[in-house]
Amino acid sequence: MAPGMTSGATKVLAAATDLFYREGIHAVGVDAIAAAAGVTKKTLYDRFGSKDALAVAYLRGRDERWRAYLAAGLEKVPAGTIDRVLAVFDITDAWARENLSKGCGAINARAEFEGMGHPIAGEAIRQKKWMRELFADLCREAGVDDAEGMADTLMLLHEGGLVTGGMGTFEKPFAVARVAAERLMRVSVGG
Numbered sequence: 449m450a451p452g453m454t455s456g457a458t459k460v461l462a463a464a465t466d467l468f469y470r471e472g473i474h475a476v477g478v479d480a481i482a483a484a485a486g487v488t489k490k491t492l493y494d495r496f497g498s499k500d501a502l503a504v505a506y507l508r509g510r511d512e513r514w515r516a517y518l519a520a521g522l523e524k525v526p527a528g529t530i531d532r533v534l535a536v537f538d539i540t541d542a543w544a545r546e547n548l549s550k551g552c553g554a555i556n557a558r559a560e561f562e563g564m565g566h567p568i569a570g571e572a573i574r575q576k577k578w579m580r581e582l583f584a585d586l587c588r589e590a591g592v593d594d595a596e597g598m599a600d601t602l603m604l605l606h607e608g609g610l611v612t613g614g615m616g617t618f619e620k621p622f623a624v625a626r627v628a629a630e631r632l633m634r635v636s637v638g639g
Contacts, residue, residue: 464505510554551615557572
């Protein structure tokens with residue numbers, strides 16, 4: 449059970465996490481979530497307030513698991529190195545193979561909701577901005593020239609890998625993205 453969550457809330461969130469990722473947020477109704485969780489709709493609304501709030505909790509839960517996975521992977525690579533930046537692509541590749549059978553949950557959620565003001569879209573965007581800032585921080589630590597510009601480029605490569613992998617466009621998109629990122633960064637730090 450998640451800290452601070454009741455048993456019913458934990459069941460609801462687990463059911464919603466499975467259903468939202470597998471079927472999409474719009475496609476899943478609160479009746480289906482309550483039934484899958486073995487609780488009443490009242491329990492769902494009492495614990496989360498709305499389907500939108502539950503969807504935001506779903507996205508945050510996935511993001512927390514991703515960040516913990518990423519941090520554990522980055523701990524194994526020396527700080528202040530290009531290898532640490534590149535490790536993000538390797539770690540994402542491993543995460544994607546284990547957790548992203550239908551692509552990135554945040555990208556999928558954002559595609560379902562228009563408008564930056566929608567809480568679900570806002571949560572997906574917040575997660576992607578965090579990822580871009582992580583690239584900037586790692587680039588600064590590694591002494592990459594124009595760390596901000598490089599972070600933008602790396603984010604494009606990373607997100608392209610997520611979309612390409614989710615769509616099955618070609619095999620090993622993160623390996624391709626990593627090679628491109630390495631070429632760019634090696635030039636940026638003088639070879």
